[in-house]
Amino acid sequence: MDTAPETTAAPVTILVDADACPVKDEVYRVAQRHRAHVRVVSNSPFRVPVSERVKRVVVSDGFDAADDWIAEHAGPRTIVITADILLAERCIKAGATVLKHDGREFDAASIGGAVATRAIMADLRAGMDGVGGGPAPFSKADRSHFLQSLDRVLVKLSRA
Template sequence: MTTPIILVDADACPVKEEVYRVAERHKAHVRVVSNSPFRVPVSERVKRVVVSDGFDAADDWIAQNAGPRSVVITADILLAERCLKAGATVLRHDGKPFDAASIGSAIATRAIMEDLRAGMDGVGSGPPPFSKADRSNFLQALDRVLVRMGRG
C-alpha cells in the first residue's frame, strides 16, 4: 500500500500547520503547492512545490498529481471537481468534504454568487471569518480521512 499524500493549495490556506501535524502523526507525505515560496517544516515528508505564477498553475499541478491515495486541501470548487474526478479525497479548510454528491450544487452556487457579485460593483462581504471551530473541524476531518486511508 502506498503512503497517502496531502496536496495543499497553499496560497490562501489557513490550516497548513494543522496539515503538518496530522501528516506527521499518520506518516503521510505533504506537497505545499503555491505560486510563491512558503516556509515549510524541515522534514523528508514535507516538500514545497513552487510553480510558475501563470494563471491556475498551482491548480493544474495539484490536479495532475491527485489520485486515489491523495487528499487535496482547497477551497477552490473547480479544483475540487478536477481532483474528485481523479479519485482524490477533497477537504475544504473548515473540514467539510467536497464529494460527488455535493460538488454539483457547489459549482452552481459559485456561479450564482459570481453573477450576484458582478452586479454589486464590489459591494458586499467575503466569506465569514475563519474560526477555532473551523480549525478543529478540519483537524478531525483530516484525521478521519487518513485513518480510513490507512485501513484501505
C-alpha cells in the same frame, strides 16, 4: 517511538493549495502522526517544516498553474486541501478526497451543487459593483473541525 502501523500500500499524500490556506500547520502535525507525505503547492515560496515527508512545490505564476499541478497529481490515495471549488471538482474526478479548510468534504454528491452555487454567486457579485462582504472569518471551531476531518480521512485511507 513511532506507533503508526506499517503498511505495504503507497503512502497517502496531502496536496495543499497553499496560497490562502489557514491550516498548513495543522496539516503538518496530522500528517506527521499518520506518516503521510505533504506537498505545499503555490506560486511563491512558503516556509515548510524540515522533513523528508514535507516538500514545497513552487510552480510558475501562470494562471491556475498551482491548480493544474495539484489536479495532475491527485488520485485515490491523495487528500487535497482547498477552498477552490473548480479545483475540487477536478480532483474528485481523479479519485482524490477533497477537504475545505473548515473540514467540510467535497464529494461526488456535493460538488455539482457547489459549482452551480459558485456560478450564481459570481453573477450576483458582478452585479453588485464591489458592494458586499466576503466569507465569514475563520474560527477556532473551523480549525477544530478541519483537524477531526483530516484525521478521519487519513485513518480511512490507511485502512484501504
